Every structure is written in structure tokens, then in C-alpha cells.
Amino acid sequence: MQGVVGGGAGAVSGGGGSSTSDASMSTVSKEDNPVLSSEDSSSCLDESELELGLGLSLGVGVGACKAQQGPRGGQYARILTAKDFPYVGSSTSASVSSSSSSSSSSSSSSLSRANVTAGTKRSADSVAAANGASQVVGWPPIRAYRMNSLVNQAKLPATEVFNSLIVKSRNSNPAVGKGTSNACVNANEKGQLRSSLFVKVNMDGIPIGRKVDLSSHRCYETLAQKLEDMFATSSTIMNSIRGEEHDMMVDAITPSKLLDGSSGFVLTYEDKEGDWMLVGDVPWGMFINSVRRLRIMRASEANGLAPRLEESNGGQRNKPI
């Protein structure tokens, strides 16, 4: 893997032609395929940085990016290449950039996860760590549809009990299918099958719903905080665009405003039976097992939590004959 671009001028074109069999990058003069000439580039692109060879230094201003999620930005040094790791397996520490999907006490594969991806500070683990989940979002790449079926047929010791529960409850409950990405049993306790548990969240007054991964939370507080962050962003942005007055929370929110109702909104959920309940009354594990979706409701509508609510599609379900 060689290929040092001689002299800075000109950009490298995309598409055919410029790559040769020894994978060097040739400079392309402006006539060929003018993409971005060096004069046009912003400060992000320094002419000399188009030398993509070994031991390239980034040189791009890294700045102190304050990101909410995990370490980011401040630690760019060089882009490390294979030459820095003559023997990938020999590296000692599974460093910060290594994947988080194995636990810290993982097996021999941790040896290999050297620092090859040191260049990425936004690695999977920082995302996962920020989510409070020990799993990487969307990895392994299995569709939610399939994941749910998997969880519900778990080969856990409790499987037989579990399967018979499904059979028994089939007459009175929906068979577990895709629905709103619900997991019937919280297999998390066994530490074995963990899946994402995305449920829909709608907030009164905001037309577009969101989804939240319940499996990345362990208690109501963090969930409420996450929801407040999620919808505070949407509402502030929408306010600034529309410039209208909205009956929503736009100021900074302390953690339990959603839970104690002091924000003018209450957090409710629809359970497996189709009833709407106030979030926070039952133990977390029980909540996880029965929640189908969430709704951030105006407090004025939540009195006594009447079973019939202004849902666009009603709350009751008709049993077929």
C-alpha cells in the first residue's frame, strides 16, 4: 500500500481512471475532473494533507469539541496505519477505542482489537457508553423483526415455561409478533439475550413521533431524562422555525419534571392489554415487560387516566370472532 501524491496541487478525482494497480493516488490536473481545487477548499483541507500516504498527520484543527456523548475530537493524533502495528495481536491494552461489544473481561479476541481504529474517537463504545447500553446500537445487523422473534423463542432455561405461557396467553393476548418492538420477557436478568427494545414515543402537540430504546435504561429517571432531551430538542427547533407560541416545555428541564408532573406533562404508557397507565407506578422490570408504547400527555388530559383518550386510532382493540 504505497502511494504518496506528489506535490499538492489539484484534487484527486473520483470515479475511474485515477487508481492504478499499485493503488497509488495520482494527482489529476484540473482539466480531468475538477472536483475541488485547492483554492476552493476551506480551512478543513490543507493542500499538503492531500498526501495520503503512510504516517499522514491530520493537521486539521481539532478544536475542543464538547460533545455530550463520550470522548470525541480532542484526541486526534496521527492517523495510524498498519505499519504502526506490525503484529496486530501483540498489542497490550484493549484501548478506549476498542469495541465495547464485549465486556471488559472478554476473551482472547480482545488482544486483536489493538489500536487500529484509534483514529475514530466516535467509536462504537462511546456511543454505547453514552446510551448507557453495553451493546452497540444496530450491531450485529439483525432486523428488529427478527430480533423480536428470537427473544420470544429464547433457548433459556425458562424457555419451556415461557413458551407455554405464550401458548396459554394466545387466546387472550396477541401472539408476539413485531408490533412495536416489544420483548415479551426481560431476558436481561439472565444477562443472556439482550435485544434493543425500541418503543414509540409521541408527545402531545408534536406531530412526529420518536423511538426510544428502553433496554438502554435501568430506571425511570434516566428514561425520563432521555425523553426530555429528545423532545426538548424537537420543540425548541420547531419553535425557532415556526416562531409560534407552543404549549410545550422549552426551558431546561430537571430530571424528574416528567415524572412528577410539574412540567405540565405526564409520561404515560400503553400496556399489553391496551390500557394507558402512568409511568412510574410499577417496578421497572414489570414496566419493561408490559410496555407497548409511550405517550407524553398534557397533564390536563391525564386526570384519573381515563381509559378512552384522544388517540387518532382509539385505544380499544376489537377482538375478532
Place this chain on the structure above:
Amino acid sequence: MPRMGYSFPEEVLEHVFSFIQSDEDRNAISEVCRSWHDIERWSRRRVFVGNCYAISPTMVIRRFPEVRSVKLKGKPHFADFNLVPEGWGGYVAPWISAMASAYPWLEEIRLKRMVITDESLELISKSFKNFKVLVLSSCEGFSTDGLAAIAANCRNLRELDLGESEVEDLSGHWLSRFPDNYTSMVSLNIACLGWEVSFSALERLVGRCPNLRTLRLNRAVPLDKLANLLCRAPQLVELGTGAYSSELRPDVFSNLSGAFSGCKELKSLSGFWDVVPGYLPAVYPICSKLKSLNLSYATIQSPELIKLVSQCQNLQRLWVLDYIEDAGLDALAASCKDLRELRVFPSDPFGQEPNVPLTEQGLVSVSEGCPKLQSVLYFCRQMSNAALMTIARNRPNMTRFRLCIIEPHTPDYLTLQPLDVGFGAIVEHCKDLRRLSLSGLLTDRVFEYIGTHAKKLEMLSVAFAGESDLGLHHILSGCDNLRKLEIRDCPFGDKALLANAAKLETMRSLWMSSCSVSFGACKLLGQKMPGLNVEVIDERGPPDLRPESCPIDKLYVYRTVSGPRFDMPGFVWTMAENPALRLS
């Protein structure tokens, strides 16, 4: 229309063109001359829009006024894995309302990863008198009420396929809305529905549709009712069972077995949720005719799987869980010489240790034993360069190769080296490779191989791989036929992206998430490339509140002729020439 003295009359040309179905050929025809362009556009009946935001419905309708069949795709592929936040887009409503007035004779709508509402479904059911085919693949936003409208109003419906869509289940009665004199169903797929549908309505429907060839039931249909359905539809070619479990009772078994035996045309089986192994032999009578078998929800152990699969000598497609084990794949390789496609899914994707003896060896066996194998999706926990090289040499006819080693950054377990040379062998030997997904420990070298050899590659998925921008540069500068590129968690930044900006206009789309692309680079790209929509997706808030060099969360770039879209939610920004458009 001006006509040259020597040319054929329009009608003759139109007749000739009617034999040309492929879009590529039709596009070529339309470039010959103006009159051919006009004749072609009036005679085009099928339109496929691979990215619903690449063009507006108005433009499509203006160019092709007599379309009968439309296929649209919305969200990027990574939406399947929850990487695209809810509310991103993919709304089909503008298309439906435009087509409702422009295409009264529309017959077919096929959607993938789009959001469709009940209102749209109702509009479809009332606007197109000859509506025949509705396929909703991985869609969402609608309920059984919308389905009821379709059932009630579409007298000529042939195909209703809900794919793996997310349907709000309000009532199982929607199925009863098919009128008693409705008999034209050919294909019905309701496997994704979580709740029960009215079984009596289903039975009656199946009984009165003599042309029914495909029936995919949902899990809620119990096994003891399956025999009944099969007896009413012995002409079925494709069947998806419901839950395949019941107390073991001889009468249920013999009914089932008899019913299966009566289905002489059955070529494809799926479903098999909650399998009770004792009932598997009921399908043995039809195994030898099967071409497609989807056992990927069936938690059956290897010995039963082997018994089943060894009887399916004509099998062309198998989807299965890793319970099949290496031993089962050996048996597959020995028995199913016509196999074209294999997908092996993980039964315990989040477990730290392997739970079943399924390794790279199983895939190697199948690559050796099945000369027609061309499409592979394989989840496993270990791989070696040697195995990949063997597979590559065995199967140069491979066209789709997707390998998912479950733990990111896993090296060759024998040598602890990266898997660069293994994947390099795949792209070097498999000259017709169109789709590739990488995994395991990979340096920039693998991208060098891909850029050099994978000249027919159209779709590439990359995760947790590479070391520098050189990797991305190899892909973008080398893969001449690349259409879709999706990348997550790789250390690719601004340079290769900006240096290959023109390439992006030759592709359908590029997705990059959790990489190192800065906001400044995105702005630059958006300003310089008016033919692209450069969408920054960031749930942390507006990217211009942070320094320009700060990496953004997710980037989705796609070519378009209709400019920035206007249905974006608050966490998506399009980088455009006109900064005022940015927050629209």
C-alpha cells in the same frame, strides 16, 4: 409529431418497444432521437425510483404519463438496524396523492422502507379502479384500518404483501371486509401481523380464491387450523405456516400430514415459529419438491434440521438459524446440489461465547459442495483468511457475499492477522460480485483490494474497519459500478470524501455514521455539489452550534434532481448552496 419519411409509423415502434422491459434498455432507447424518446415515454409502464427523494412525483408523472406500476424505496438500508432515527422521512403521501389524479389506471404499488398512512391506503383503494398489487416491504405508519379500506374497495386485487412491515393492529376484522364475491387473490402475505386475524374470514377467503398461490400466515394462526386451510387451497405454491406448535396429537398430525401431501405444487415453505419437532415429519412428503425453505425462526436443533434438509434435493434457497451447526451444513452440501442462496442467522447474537458449533467450516463445506451457490449471508464468530480464500476459489460465481463476524475487529483466529487477504481473495476471484458486506479486523489494505478488483460491485457495507481516509478513497476511486455505500464506525474523515465528491453523483447514496466527517466538510460538499442532498442527521442539536471541525453523528448523501426536501424533522439538516435553506 414530426416524422421522417423513412421511419416506421409510431404504432410499429410502440409495438416493438413493448417487448423491452428493462429500464436500462428503455433508457437507452429514449436517447436515440426525439421521436423515439417521445414514443418510449408514452409507452413506459413500469417505473422504479430507488430513492424517493431523488426525484419528485411531478417530474416522474410529467415524463411518463401512462405508468401502470410503481416501485419506490425510502429510508436508507441501515434503518433496518435502528440507525436512522424515527421521523427521518420516507413519506409516500405526496406520491400517492399525485398519482391518484395522474394515473387512474395504476395497477401496482411496491414500497420499501417507506411511511404510509391509513389515509394513503384509503386513497389508493378509491383512486385506482384496476388496482392489483400492493407490496409494503418494511414499511410503517399504517394500521389494520387502512388494510380494511384496501380489502373493501379493491375489487381486482391480486396481491397483498405486507412484508416485514410494522402494522398498528386495531382489529382482526379487516379481513372480513373482502366482499363475498371477491375471488381474485393470488398472493397474500400477512406474516408480520402480531395479533389474530379473523380466522373464519381467512378460511372463507382462502376457500373462494381458486388462483391463490402464495399464502403467508402470521404466528397467531394455530397449527391445528393449518390443515383446514391447506385442504381448501391444495394449489398453493408458497406457504408460510403460523406457529408450528401444538400438543402432540396423532389426529392433528395425520390431518396435517395428509394436507401437506395434497399440496402437489408446494415449492416454498416458511413460518415455523415455536416449532414442536414432533410435527416436522408432516412436511416430509413435499420436501423433495421444495425450492425455498425459510427456517430462520425455527428453533430446531441440528439433528432434526439434518433430517429435514437431507430430503430437499431440489432446494435452491435455505434460510436457517445457526442451530444447523457445521454438521448440518455438511449435510446440506452433500444433499442439495442445486443450492443458490444460503442465509445463516445467529440464535444468540448477543452472547459472548459461541452457543453452537457453527464456524467458518460450515460455509467452506457448502462452498465446496454446492456448485451453484452465489448468494450468502452468514453470521458466525470466527473466520480465517484461509477459509475465505478457499471459499473464493471454490465459488468464483459468487454474486452476493455478506459475512458478519459477530464481534467487531475479530482477526483471523488462526494467525491473529487482519482478514484483509481473505476478503481480497473474494473480490479477486468473484469477478461478478455485486454485493459485499465486510466484518472482522480489517485495515486499509482490504479497501485497496476492493478498489482494485471489485469492478462490478454495486453495494458495499462496511463496519468497524479501516484505519484512514485512504481506505475510503480506495473504494470511491476504484469501484466503478458502486451505487450504494454504507459505512459505520470507521475512521474515515473529510479528505477522501471531498476528494471524491464527483463520484457521489454517480451513486444512489452514501451513508456514514459514527465516522470522523466534520461539519465543515459537509457544508463544503453541499455547497460544491448542487446535484447532491447532503443530509446531516444529529440528535444532539444543530451542528452549527459546535465548531466546524467537530465530527457529525450521521451523514446521508444522495443524488437528486429535485433539490433539498422539505419534510425533514428537527434533527436533519441539508447542506445547500443557499444557507437560508439549511434549516428547512
